[in-house]
Amino acid sequence: MIKRFKWVEIGVLVLLGLSPLVQASPKHEQQHRDKHSVVKVVKVERKSPRISHLPVRHQRIRYNHGDYYVADGRWYKPAAGRYVRVAPPYGYTVRQLPRGARQVWVRGVKYHRVSDSYYRWQGKRGYYQVVRVPRG
Known part of the structure; x- marks a missing residue:
């Protein structure tokens, strides 16, 4: 009985002594967080x-x-x-493109870009219209 109690006592002491080494969870989480830093894109x-x-x-x-x-x-x-x-307001129309307009193609559609503004030719009406930035 005394021998068994001693073994239990030794076991408890060993477990208590090793417990700081066993608690790797918080350290692991910190290392994991450091490896995967969050990047937030802000416009x-x-x-x-x-x-x-x-x-x-x-x-x-x-x-x-x-x-x-x-x-x-x-x-x-x-x-x-x-x-x-x-920027020029969306929907505004011009007969002639401003100086420096460059032709760009987005998804098979032709646009004319001036600075950060896009114009699209309205053939039947005979003018260019300011449109939103095309996604592509």
Whole structure:
């Protein structure tokens, strides 16, 4: 009986002595977390520079109850007493593409890109229309 009790006592002490080595779970989780770092993609809008005066040769355009100004193919909108460069509004139509337009194909459809804006030819109507960025 005493011999059995001693073995139980020794077993308990061994288990207690080894318990810090056996608890690998938190350390493993930390190592696992370090190997698989999470990457979050964030879309950051570029801030458009504000200008106090429009270029000399600008044109005022009213579209969808808003005032826009176009100069040298760049679009501006009034904001807090200044002007902010913006993209042309979707749906707006032009007879001639702005300078610097480049032809791009997305999923077999031809677009014309100027800066970050896309135009699509409306053949029957005879104009280019500003469209959303094509997915492709």
